[in-house]
Amino acid sequence: xxCPCEKKNKDCCLVPDISSEQIFRRxxxxxxxxxxxxxxxxxxxxxxxxRQVGRRIDKLKKDIxxxxxxxxxxxxxxxxxxxxxxxxxxxxxxxRRTQSGYxxxxxxxxKIKHAHPAIPKIxxxxxxxxxxxxxxxxxxxxxxxxxxxxxxxxxxxRTGRISSSEPNLQNIPIKGTYGADIRKTIxxxxxxxxxxxxxxxxxxxxxxxxxxxxxxxDAFNKxxxxxxxxxxxxxxxxxxxxxxxxxxxxxxxxxxxxxxMSPFGLSQALNIPQEMAAKxxxxxxxxxxxxxxxIEETTYRARKTGAVETIFGFKRxxxxxxxxxxxxxxxxxxxxxxxxxxxxxAEILKLAMITLNQKLDxxxxxxxxxxxxxxxxxxxxxxxxxxxxxxxxxxxxEKQAKEVAKLMEEVMENVVKLCVPIKVEVGIGxxxxxxx
DNA sequence: AACTAGGCT
DNA sequence: GTATAAGCCTAGTTG
Numbered sequence: 001x002x003c004p005c006e007k008k009n010k011d012c013c014l015v016p017d018i019s020s021e022q023i024f025r026r027x028x029x030x031x032x033x034x035x036x037x038x039x040x041x042x043x044x045x046x047x048x049x050x051r052q053v054g055r056r057i058d059k060l061k062k063d064i065x066x067x068x069x070x071x072x073x074x075x076x077x078x079x080x081x082x083x084x085x086x087x088x089x090x091x092x093x094x095x096r097r098t099q100s101g102y103x104x105x106x107x108x109x110x111k112i113k114h115a116h117p118a119i120p121k122i123x124x125x126x127x128x129x130x131x132x133x134x135x136x137x138x139x140x141x142x143x144x145x146x147x148x149x150x151x152x153x154x155x156x157x158r159t160g161r162i163s164s165s166e167p168n169l170q171n172i173p174i175k176g177t178y179g180a181d182i183r184k185t186i187x188x189x190x191x192x193x194x195x196x197x198x199x200x201x202x203x204x205x206x207x208x209x210x211x212x213x214x215x216x217x218d219a220f221n222k223x224x225x226x227x228x229x230x231x232x233x234x235x236x237x238x239x240x241x242x243x244x245x246x247x248x249x250x251x252x253x254x255x256x257x258x259x260x261m262s263p264f265g266l267s268q269a270l271n272i273p274q275e276m277a278a279k280x281x282x283x284x285x286x287x288x289x290x291x292x293x294x295i296e297e298t299t300y301r302a303r304k305t306g307a308v309e310t311i312f313g314f315k316r317x318x319x320x321x322x323x324x325x326x327x328x329x330x331x332x333x334x335x336x337x338x339x340x341x342x343x344x345x346a347e348i349l350k351l352a353m354i355t356l357n358q359k360l361d362x363x364x365x366x367x368x369x370x371x372x373x374x375x376x377x378x379x380x381x382x383x384x385x386x387x388x389x390x391x392x393x394x395x396x397x398e399k400q401a402k403e404v405a406k407l408m409e410e411v412m413e414n415v416v417k418l419c420v421p422i423k424v425e426v427g428i429g430x431x432x433x434x435x436x
Numbered sequence: 437a438a439c440t441a442g443g444c445t
Numbered sequence: 446g447t448a449t450a451a452g453c454c455t456a457g458t459t460g
Contacts, residue, residue, distance in 0.1 A: 075457055077440050098440065105441060130442055133456055159452060161445090168454045171444035179443095203445095259450035269450080327448065338451045342445095389445040389452085 005212050005419050013209065014417035020314035020347060024155055027350040030357045030384065031153040031162070037383045037395075038148030039169065042185045042431075043140050049181055050136035053128050060125045067118035074125060077104045090115045107268075124177075131178055139185075142167055153387070159339055160314050161346040162387055170388045174433070186432040191380075193401040193428050196435035197408040199390040200423040201226060202345045203258055206311075209418040210340070213290025220420035227251040233287040234280065253284050257291060258341055260334030295337050302336035310343035311416070312351075345390060348422075352415040353392065357384060359407060360394075386432075393432065401428045 005012060061074060068088075072079040081102045084090050094111045096103045106123055113119045142149055151164045164170040172186065173179035188194045204226055208216035219229035224239065231250035232239045242250075252269050253261075261269070263278035270277065285292040302308050302321050309315045316339045320328035364381045382396035382404045392412070396404045405426040412424045429435035 073458080076459085077457095078459075100439075103440080126442080130456085134443065134454090138455085156453070161452065163453050165454060168444080171442090171454065173443065175444090256450065259452095261450045262448085264449045266450090330449085334451070342451060391445085 005209050012419035015311060016351070016416065018312065018351070020160065020310060020312040023312055023347055023350050023354070024160070026354045027155070027162075030353050031155075031387075033357070034384050034387070035150050035152060037385055038144065038146075038150040039385050040146075040148050040187050040189050040395075041139060041143060042187050043143060043147050045185045046136055046140050046182075049178060049185070050132060050140075053132055053136060053178060057125060057128045057132065060121050060128070064118045064121045064125060067116070067121070074122070075129070080104045080122070084116070088116065127176060128178075131173060131176075131182065135173065135182055139167060158316055159343045159346060160310065160350075161342065161389060162350070169386060172432070180433050183433040184431045188395055188430050191398055192395050193398050193430065194385075194432055194435040195382075195394045195396060195401055195405045195408060195426065195428050196432065197392050197394075197405070197412055197424050197426045198436070199345070199349070199412065200425055202348065202390050202422065203341050204254060205418060205420050205422060206341050206344050206348075207258065207291065207294070208420050210344075211290040211294030212419070213288050213294070215288055216291065217420055223421075223423075227254055230254055230284070230287075234283055249280070253280060256281075257284070257295075258338060260330075260337055298340065299333045299336050302332070308336045308340050310340050310347055312344070312347045314343050314347065316343070348416055349387065349390060349392070349412075352412045353384065353387060355415055356392070356394075356408060356411045359411060360384070360404075363407075393435065 064074060065071060068083060070083065072083055074080065077098075078100060081100075081104050084104070085092050085095070085102045090112050092102060095108050096105070102108075106126060109119055109123055113123070139149065144150065149167060149169065151169045152166050154163050154165070155161070156163055169186075173182045186194075204216070205220055207213075208220055208226075215229065215233060216226060218224075219226045225247075227247050227250045228239050228242050230253065231237075231242045231246040234250055234253070235242070235246050237246075249270060253266065255261075256266055256269070261281075263274050263281055266272075266277035266281060267274040298308065299321075302318055306319070306321060307315050307317045316335070318332040318336055321332040321336065323329045323332070360382050380397050382394050382400055384392060385395045386393035392408060394404055394408060405428055409424045409426050413422050416422070427435045
């Protein structure tokens with residue numbers, strides 16, 4: 001048992017006595033089982049969406065090419081950049097460069113969206129072609145005879161996070177015009193429900209605990225929205241008077257801190273002057289002394305030992321932390337801060353998966369014994385089907401959904417005890433979007 | 437294979 | 446003066 005918040009009394013946290021290596025090993029069979037189970041998708045609905053979005057792409061493409069007055073390949077960034085910036089001479093002063101020329105990334109085109117009627121259409125075209133080429137076209141081709149998708153899960157060697165490939169089920173759309181529609185195509189089988197459980201702001205809770213920052217700990221302990229608390233300190237207003245915009249700013253800064261964001265990065269993210277961004281960051285660290293000291297302490301220790309580690313002792317070596325090359329050194333400093341947070345969150349989730357699977361197995365055994373379910377119906381029992389960094393999804397018979405939701409919440413919230421509460425949000429639905 | 441872009445947490 | 450937010454996977458173009 002080791003308490004991660006070293007600045008405070010030793011017993012405020014309870015971390016099970018298990019190593020990161022053991023977690024790594026014991027989650028593997030859980031992952032293999034999830035791959036085997038697979039997730040059910042509504043193939044007809046995907047094909048329908050494919051046709052629908054495809055028609056909009058065709059129309060956009062026609063409009064864009066007629067607006068631009070030439071035949072170029074819209075999927076070629078280099079052809080597009082040459083046309084927009086060299087031939088049509090659209091303003092370039094705010095446009096980032098790539099190795100080859102001007103960038104046509106969405107964020108850059110957005111800055112000049114009024115400079116030419118084709119620009120907003122190009123942005124839509126990009127959004128829709130992404131959905132078709134990455135999701136709507138490939139997914140139906142990857143299903144088995146029962147319309148289930150079987151991904152491959154792997155554990156990342158640098159942070160311990162779980163990744164998903166062929167297909168990647170961890171980047172199924174949720175935002176944007178058709179995002180929710182696509183997520184709705186991941187469905188529960190007949191008579192089943194999907195139960196989704198999300199850790200609420202797990203990474204911020206971890207940094208609150210590791211740093212012992214008074215304001216952040218206080219917000220979590222009193223169940224005050226942490227972004228609203230940050231906004232309240234930043235804008236010198238009571239929490240009740242914080243606007244949506246102010247909360248959004250605070251949220252971006254809170255996440256920025258986890259990643260080591262600079263004034264430049266913040267100014268880009270919020271679309272504000274760099275000076276203002278610098279002021280926000282200064283003010284943030286003034287209000288959150290604990291976080292400031294934690295970051296200094298972590299990078300200092302990384303320099304001394306050449307590595308950082310997570311709550312269960314997973315180590316990441318940082319080869320450039322003492323480099324004379326500022327670019328490389330600062331990249332390692334950001335990893336030094338981020339890896340223990342992201343990696344610890346990954347371990348907490350994996351330990352919850354191991355524990356949850358154990359309890360589901362025990363439950364399944366009992367169900368079988370009391371013959372509450374048909375003996376050979378492999379589908380009629382709760383199974384983990386998805387894991388997405390801070391979320392787990394279980395598919396289970398409708399009748400068990402509430403019970404399973406409760407179990408997931410209980411297991412995930414108590415698998416470790418930090419010096420702030422861990423909160424989980426659960427939902428039940430017929431598809432992935434509805435279960436949140 | 438490198439580059440650019442973009443989906444998710 | 447220069448680059449600038451952690452981690453992952455996939456797709457299309459280019460040479």
